[in-house]
Amino acid sequence: MTTVLVLVGSLRAGSTNRQIAETAVAHAPEGVELSIYEGLADLPFYNEDVDVEGSVPQAALDFRAAITAADAILVVTPEHNGTVPAVLKNAIDWASRPYGASPLTGKPLVVAGSAFGQYGGVWAQDDARKALGIAGANVLTEVTFSIPGSVVRFADVHPKDDAEVVEKIQVVLGGLVAAVEAA
Template sequence: MTVRVLALVGSLRAGSHNRQLAEAAVKHAPGHVSVEIHEGLADIPFYNEDIDVEGSVPGAAADLRAAVAGADALLLVSPEYNGTIPAVLKNAIDWLSRPYGTGAITGKPVAVIGTAFGSYGGVWAQDEARKSAGIAGGAVLEEAKLSVAGSVTRFAETHPGDDTEVATAVLQVLEQLATKANA
């Protein structure tokens, strides 16, 4: 059985190294895992309970919920913006957390990876993403981590998918997600 992993990328920039890291996950997924990058996070309005009404949920938010509900696991790919999680990724988690206790993220295995320019690779943002996803109801794999430092120089001429160390680490994270999804 193929484990379906949905990747949510916290950067909206087309040339984002975090987008490329998600592409590396697609490229290096083991045979029993498929990874799909969810498009459309930019189209989701900020979470507001007044517009989260059954039958009239904004289309992009409903699409996100349906995509997550259809996935076996989530891979959050987070850059670090001013020392924390990007708003677009936090907003996605907020939409997925509702309705409270039964949101699409509830019980779903979640791993967080990312890259950033700094010397720690965005660990603060990734820790915040783990915390937020866990509080939202996700089954966060605390041990499944990948923080790639120095993204601007490291990936200046090499796509993360062509970096052997990154490819190996991404594969390990996906194997951990698959194991948790099949548990």
């Protein structure tokens, strides 16, 4: 069984990216188990003063443990003002530590998502890939997924009912599984 932790860069319950993450969970191939991490909103802003043994917030310990337990990571994110949403950047900061022992180190990871604009959030995705790669993840840059015009495209259709979304999710998950097997 390959386990994939899904991080959603939007806190809004009905966000398109949350729906895409739920679609990925629903369309996981046999032998792959996806779980959406529900605790990103609980992470305090990263502060190195509290990121010391005995003072690390429980939310950060739980988050790092979830990353450690997963075989791979799928990040599904919108774009906020042309870049990574603050909640996702904060999560990356917590996951990048402790320095030299990040739970992300070597972990296969894909960044995907959708945004209202004509490029589908590629700026946020590129920024997330950069930060996650610096944090030590094995970012699969050849596996991409961006859907532009999300507000209009998904106004009347849930991503789970969009054949292109389902197909792209299957490609992404196939890439993650192949990277886990190759490791």
